[in-house]
């Protein structure tokens with residue numbers, strides 16, 4: 577039985593090459609071409625016939641990636657791959673998980689249906705599970721969520737003096753609790769009111785008990801950064817130490833990074849699920865050990881029997 581084959585579109589090639597090594601897989605070669613009319617062509621140059629294939633693609637700009645990803649999966653299938661899995665360090669379209677206004681698309685479900693048709697299994701890191709409680713509620717293929725909380729907690733324990741971990745809203749409690757446990761630190765959950773994409777207010781009840789501590793705002797995603805900015809703005813003036821802001825996925829839309837610095841963040845740190853200068857926590861070892869042959873992800877038949 578040969579080792580699995582990893583393919584990636586060019587933007588993820590560096591990450592995927594390291595992941596292939598960590599997972600004991602071969603890094604497969606492919607070529608892509610964009611035609612003048614904007615159409616994309618994909619050509620696999622490593623034979624994947626009868627091989628297990630993992631396609632690595634972080635979905636930070638999902639609309640532009642969805643079709644090339646579909647072409648890649650479909651081409652591998654036509655070339656005879658035995659099973660085709662998607663490793664999406666960041667899984668997009670998890671936050672539009674309900675019909676918030678009459679007639680609105682529930683894109684989390686549509687996107688899950690699209691990926692479930694194209695792949696045999698999925699592995700991701702800390703997807704935004706809120707109203708959708710489990711990936712299996714929307715994905716019809718085996719879908720596993722790994723958690724970066726231990727890696728983030730260890731980073732906090734090693735780099736932040738006397739941390740108090742703060743989740744900026746009730747949804748973030750799941751990440752704050754896990755991260756604080758790994759960091760062996762106390763934790764709090766703030767109250768957030770969101771009035772629109774860019775209008776957010778955060779208050780942190782109970783913070784007065786942690787005067788000598790460094791506030792560490794933790795969340796799954798920094799997108800517009802407004803949640804973290806509101807948290808940092810609330811802390812400034814009320815707390816003696818400037819906050820450290822840590823997220824699993826750093827999207828940083830529309831100047832969010834600079835806005836967060838201006839709001840008073842002492843340091844901004846993310847994992848490398850999405851490439852960004854703030855990446856300080858490497859999740860390749862976490863993914864690699866989970867995808868290795870004989871790993872505990874036995875529910876996903878990644879390797880041919």
Ligand code: R5P
Pocket residue numbers: 671744745747748773776795796797798799800801802803804
């Ligand atoms: C919300 O439910 C999420 O956990 C994050 O708090 C949110 O997605 C962050 O978005 P933004 O950076 O745009 O405030």
